[in-house]
Amino acid sequence: MSSHDRAAAAVFAQVALAADGAVIGIALAYVAVQSWFKFNTTSSALHKIRRAPVVRVSDLRSLIASSSDDNNTSDESELAVGKLVVVRGIVEAKSAVDGNWRSLRPNILVSHESGERAVVLQRTQTCIYNEWRGLFGWTSDLRTLFARSWKEQESTSFRTVPFILVEAGQWPHSDYVIVNLDGSRHPLPLTTVYHQLQPVHASPYTFLQALFGHEYPVSIVNEIYVCLGDFVTVGLLDEEKILPIGKEISAVGICSTQDGGSEIKSCKDLPYFLSDMTKDQMVVDLAFRSKVLLWSGILLGSLSFGILGYAIVRNWSRWKEWRQQRQVQRSSDAAAAAAAEIGDEEAGDAPDGELCVICLMRRRRSAFVPCGHLVCCQGCALSVERESAPKCPVCRQTIRTSIRIYGS
Incomplete structure (x- = not known):
């Protein structure tokens, strides 16, 4: 650790221990409150997934129909209300069941590196570089404290095609569920098919290559331009992830009827949408998370309460001592003023x-x-x-x- 890093750590420790640890107590209290909110969210998601039925693709229509009958809703528009279910099926491109001339040329994605067929293709190019120390090293200290993510800059391209879930071993695919990714921010069960780290030694020639169209990330050009001769060693990390056709996954979401077929959408209150795990595995994972969040919230809350209580008592005692000293000082000043006023007369x-x-x-x-x-x-x-x-x-x-x- 350099002298600048040690100085920054000393400043951070002084700020954290200010007011007899009140800053640490407030920070721990904030983390405890966040843990409690996350625990409530996780517990709610666990309760919902436990109640959600596990159904096959072929049983979705009957399940939605029976649910609508229980609610005494015979109108077809009411079928779009949907029901939370867990469906496990095989990934297939929607063009395979369209039943028109487009099925002769299936609408699928092909991996650039492995050549595998997929319905989701994500390419990521990450620029990894040694940080520039800056003037007197203060730039590095600020990045170390507040912006460690500046060390890595990435550009991501994400492509999808309409896809469905079908039952394993069933052909032709008469029963299927359409997967709707609109508005979903849940992580997808993607498979890495390409991963390569390529070291690049930045130089003026690299800068000229980037200017004349060589495919380097913009972050490399900016870094070389800012350094002005103090060049750094740059690495390019290329990754390619896909959701391949034929992969078995679980879909957890709201299932409803759409244009005569079944469609499943993500639920914002749940941490899963498409996952490799089964329902039982999801329940075990959420139960473990809820326990960890509960006990961490209790532990951090108790610790923050003790630290804040100690800080309050210590600061209250200091304030009382300061007040007494202030009164004594005022009395002494008054006596001195009175003695001076009396004078020699x-x-x-x-x-x-x-x-x-x-x-x-x-x-x-x-x-x-x-x-x-x-x-x-x-x-x-x-x-x-x-x-x-x-x-x-x-x-x-x-x-x-x-x-x-x-x-x-």
């Missing part, structure tokens, strides 16, 4: 009957309330008032305050 010659009964040096200037005895100078009167149980030195009566008496 009261330290002069005075009859014995007019001298303070405590210091026997200054004139009597302050009368006690409520007894009214004029027996002390202003400085000694203030000292008597600051006592825990102030009493008049003559009559020993409890006093509240003193009043300075000015002679004519």
Whole structure:
């Protein structure tokens, strides 16, 4: 670890431990609240998937029809309401069941590298480069703390064709369910068919190649341009993932009728849509997640509560000490001001009957309330008032305050 990284870590530790750990306590409380929200979402998804029936593709129409009969809805428009189900089937291109001249040329995707047929094709090109230190290294420290993702920049192309799920071993595919990916942000069970890391040594010649049409990511050009001679070693990671035809997957979503056929769409409240797992595996995975989120929320919440409680007690005690010191300082300042105001004029010659009964040096200037005895100078009167149980030195009566008496 360099000196800049150690300095950044020291600053981060000081900020985290500020106010006796209150910052850490607040951060842990935030994470605990997020864990609790995720636990509620995961528990709800687990409950829904447990209740969802596992059906075959051929039974979907009868299931939707029986569901609509139970709801006493005979109108065909009501069939689009749908029902949450778990369907397991084989991936097939929709063009295979269209039944027209287009089926002679099936609408499928072909992998550029492996040549396999697929319905989903995703190509990713990631630029991996050593970070530029910048002026005095501060750029690296900022990236280390706030933007580690800057070290990798990727460009992704995603292509799909309409596809369906059919039952295994059934031909022709008379019963099928159309998979609707519109609005779905769930991860797809893609298979990696190509993976290659190609090192590239950035140089002025590389920059010229990029300018004249060589297929390098824009991030390489920008990095070389910014470095201005301080070039870095760049690596290009090419990946290709597909959803191949013939793969068996599970679809979890809302199934409804669409144009006389069955269609399944994703449910935003569920973490799965298309998955390699079966329903039982999904239930086990969600149950494990919910337990981890629950106990992590309880643990982090208890820890944050303890840290925040300790920080509150410590800061409250410090505030009380500061307040007491402030009061003592004000009293000292008032006494010093009073002594300065008294000055040398009261330290002069005075009859014995007019001298303070405590210091026997200054004139009597302050009368006690409520007894009214004029027996002390202003400085000694203030000292008597600051006592825990102030009493008049003559009559020993409890006093509240003193009043300075000015002679004519």
